[in-house]
Amino acid sequence: MEAAQVKISKKKDRTLVSFTGEMTIGNVGELRKRLLQAFAGGKPVELSLAGLTEVDVTGLQLLCSCHRTSVQQGIPCTVTGGSEVLAAIAEEAGMPRHKGCAVDVDGSCIWRIETETI
């Protein structure tokens, strides 16, 4: 398994995190570390998911956790390039919802159906 399937590029106004390949139990530990680094920069984080080929429950949890982190630390976090694969799996796992979770006070939940990020 390739160690890093994530690329972090520091832009002027944001930190872009681009994923490629899998986001599954095999590499979520690694991905979590990289994401922590991305948030550590303090700039808004953009998660680009277009390159993902496979996601499992741990992957979905990781994305959800990113959102929690963003709310907790006050760092905006956006998701771009949602793929069909990801959307189908999120649907199966019952992630999409009309209203975000308890911490989601500003409606930035990445699973919100209105936002159509996924």
Added chain:
Amino acid sequence: MSDAFAQAFKDEARELLADLEEALLEMEDNPADLGLVGKVFRTMHTIKGSGAMFGFEDIASFTHNVETVYDLVRNGELSVSKELVNLSLAARDRILAMLEASESGLPADAGRNDEVIKGFRALVPAAKEAAKSGAPDAPEPEAAAPAQVVTYRIRFKPEPGIFASGVNPLSLLRELQDLGPCHVVANTCDMQPLDALDPELCYLFWDVILSTSAGRDAIDDVFIFVVDSCELSITVIDDGSSDEAGGGYKKLGEILMERGDLTQQQMDELLGKQKKFGELALEAGLVNAATITSALMEQQRVKEIRQERQVQSQGQEAASSIRVSADKLDLLVNLVGELVTVQARLSLVAQELKRHGELVSVAEEVERLTNDLRDNALDIRMLPIGATFSKFKRLVRDLSAELGKEIELTTEGAETELDKTVIEKLNDPLVHIIRNSIDHGVETPEERLAKGKSRSGNIHLAAVHSGDSVLITIRDDGAGLNVDAIRAKALERKIIPQGAELSDREIWQLIFAPGFSTASKVTSVSGRGVGMDVVKQAIEGLRGSIDVKSEPGRGTCITLKIPLTLAIIESLLVQIGKDRFVMPLAMVDECILLTEKEIEQGHGRDLLLVREKLVPYVPLRKMFRIEGKAPAIQQVVICQLEGKRVGLVVDWVIGEHQTVIKSLGRMYQQVEGMSGATILGDGSVALILDIPAIFNAAEGKP
């Protein structure tokens, strides 16, 4: 077992047998149509199944044998042959015979059943037969009633370490989705931010609302390997039986409480605040948004399914019909008849008491309603003639085979509706006419080829509405009526006097004379000289008429004109002296005045010149020997009778009248010239004139 159920089975079986016959005949024409084979199989299967259920063991076991053969046909192991169709038709007749035997209490002829079954066995390849008879009455899965769809709420909360044991919750969810319509909501309330997250643990848990007919066991099977490493609760939230209880669906709070996400106390506190419950619960932080979402979804889902079910059951109701015994309908029509009579009387009274404006308007309202009621009541008894038509398919098939002819029956206007009693009475006359066409009309294939016609003959049966009547046409493309043979036969039988000069049309009518038959030999089909005269009697009994047209070598066409109903007719009310009579309006052409001067001009013959044409008339006053003197100006009602115009002289024509036909008592049924009676608005009785009979009697006089 209740008789009512047995009767229901018999009624159903009769209908099924009629369908079966139709399907078999169709199958004979299209042997490759597996849809028809399937239909025959299903019909047999239904007869067998419900027969066994209602205690008709003989029918069930007999039908089972037939069904076995059709199973082979359906699977393509046996092909549809003429022999198979013949046997199947015979089997259908045997089932009917068994049904009838159970009604009369006499045993059905078991020997003939065995013959038919033997025939079927002979069709089945030997090996198959052995295999089949080994397990004759194995329960058939397709007979099982579809299971009720039950909706479950499943809360699936895996242990955090579940991924370590290699379980993928997604695949479990997928399995659930395979069981039926499924809504999944993931609860993210335990999610941690990245710094506190152990990405290899499971933080999510799921609420699933599943509607399935697979049963609880199937759901348990999904979780069989994880049941020890998760919290699992499966609750029935809708099983289709609780629709009536309150009719509504559960409130969100109730669902949350049921799930254990909220206590009664917590809910009461929240309800104290006048806000949307979901928002309240969320704001109070007692439950998280995902819990609300999933609860809302559950509510929505249950609501949807109940609505669906309601729509379905409404659909079924709308499409269904009820069985009502014919007696009840007859009673209804009789009562409506009485009502029409009373209404006529009411109108009369209202007319006399004109100054009571209120009464007049009530009478008019009653008249309108009565007319609607009458039309509706009569409409209920209307049946399409198609069922009768399809019976004749079988008749034509069997008879033409017996006589070595090839005849095809085509029908048209099967949807034409006629009163049930009329249809019943039409059956025998139609059978006679069709038999005659098959026996005398259509030639053998050899004769037809020699005449340059197509090998197979055609009999066309058509029904069409025409005013308040139905025209039924039976047309064949056979040899046509042989005028010379008919004339010779009529002379021989002394039906017409020697040297009588008759038009073709009059000669054609001779075939309806009693005792007339030109077939030189008596076949099983016709030729006994009873038939066409019976037909004529029956049709006249229906107040109908028969018309014959024929072209030598081209065929014969017999048209029956039948009134739509026998219960209530539009008629013309007339008066002679103090007596009143009614005549069917359908036969009346016009009414003209008859002065004494015109009577004198006839020089003792009852003839009247109407628009340059002589019209014979019958003075009814004289015929009925009504005493008193006729008024100076009488009226002639001119009627159409077998294509001729004839007149009936009466004192006054009163006007149109709704006539509810009452039959005359037994003592009066032999009186010529009367076909019934009716009660008028003032309670007096008027006789209904039988116009054809009156003219026959008048012509018969020297």
